[in-house]
Structures are given as structure tokens and as C-alpha cells.
Amino acid sequence: QVQLVESGGGVVQPGRSLGLSCAASGFIFSNHAIHWVRQAPGKGLEWVAVVSYDGSSKYYADSVKGRFTLSRDNSKNTVFLQMNSLRPEDTAVYYCASWGCSGTSCYAVEYWGQGTPVTVSS
Amino acid sequence: QTVVTQEPSFSVSPGGTVTLTCGLSSGSVSTTYYPNWYQQTPGQAPRTLIYSTNTRSSGVPDRFSGSILGNKAALTITGAQADDESDYYCVLYMGSGIWVFGEGTKLTVL
Numbered sequence: 001q002v003q004l005v006e007s008g009g010g011v012v013q014p015g016r017s018l019g020l021s022c023a024a025s026g027f028i029f030s031n032h033a034i035h036w037v038r039q040a041p042g043k044g045l046e047w048v049a050v051v052s053y054d055g056s057s058k059y060y061a062d063s064v065k066g067r068f069t070l071s072r073d074n075s076k077n078t079v080f081l082q083m084n085s086l087r088p089e090d091t092a093v094y095y096c097a098s099w100g101c102s103g104t105s106c107y108a109v110e111y112w113g114q115g116t117p118v119t120v121s122s
Numbered sequence: 123q124t125v126v127t128q129e130p131s132f133s134v135s136p137g138g139t140v141t142l143t144c145g146l147s148s149g150s151v152s153t154t155y156y157p158n159w160y161q162q163t164p165g166q167a168p169r170t171l172i173y174s175t176n177t178r179s180s181g182v183p184d185r186f187s188g189s190i191l192g193n194k195a196a197l198t199i200t201g202a203q204a205d206d207e208s209d210y211y212c213v214l215y216m217g218s219g220i221w222v223f224g225e226g227t228k229l230t231v232l
Binding site for chain 1: 158162169173182209219221225
């Protein structure tokens, strides 16, 4: 069964740091890019960042560039999102998801995890 | 900065057909934007319906289809059912590793 499980969310003060994890199972993790997507309360989805299948490429939305850092450990089927210098506007539920293309073949994991909530507040 | 546009809301009758679109504030959407479509019901995580323009996720009924219509990506739902009432989001690949979501369409079935 394909599964993505996020963890690590919580309440943190502005300017502090927090690390999120995304653990995957049920598919060949080392072949898949992993994205982070967030959703602020009552708002739509916002793409945050993506790490390539092997961790060699990472891309970030302008809103988090320079503050958030992605890494992955394919031996543990896990992706990590390190969030520094957090701001109140980073408050959201953070989801990990997998989609992408390898050559001419594209893929997407149908079901996302339930997300992990992050609240940035003093 | 280019904005991904979606209809804020749409209404369809049970059994009817509806087409939701995903466009750009500047320019046309093509297959090279690899549009994906997601369904989200309140309080739930999103679910991938369509990826890479028109590939349906394995558990998604064939009532859902994706395409390029004119200068936009499109999600068509045929034979709408009550439990299709959800928020629908598209995401587009903007190049250089960057993806951008649309603001979503709230679909009402009544």
C-alpha cells in the first residue's frame, strides 16, 4: 500500500526553526521526486519545494527560498524539510506528495499524507 | 509573476457534465506545463485525480478526464455525483524546477 506520512509539526515562535519529515512506503522511493505543499487555514494549496529522486536537485518557492532546506535519505525512505527563520505566514498544514517525470514517463502518487500542522506564533 | 487561474466556483446538476479550467494570466497552457489536478474535500488531504495533462490515477473513475482545451488545461467531470462536491486544484510546471498551484475551484453539485 502506497503511503506518505508527514511528521514534525508543532507550534513555534517567529524566527525559530522546525524540521518536518515525510516517510514513504509502498513504492520505489528512490525513483520518485518528493514535493512539499502547504495550505494555510482557509486557503488554497501552495507549492513549497521539491527534491529530485536522488537528492541532487532541489527547488524552492520564492516565499521560502533561503529559509527552507530539503534533504532526503533514500536508505530510510524519508525526506526532510528544515524550516528556519519561521514567520507567521508560514502557518499551514504541510503535505508531502510525489509526482514527476522521468524521461517520457510520468508518475504521481494518488493519495497524499494527512499533513502535519505548523503554527508560527508568539 | 505569472498567475495560474481557475474559476473560483462552479455549479453542476447531478448527472451533468462540467469542465473546470486552468489557465495562465499570461500565455497558454500546453502539455509542457504537465498539468495535474487534485480533489480536496473539507478536512481531508488532497487526492491526485489527473497527472501529466490526461493520465488518470489508478483509483479514479473514468468520469474524470483531463485535456488541453484551447489555451488552458481542463478537467471534465461527466455524470457528476453528489460526492464530487469538492475543491479542485490544478498545478502547472513553470520551468526551472518550479511549480505553481491555481487558487482552486469550489464545485457545487445541486
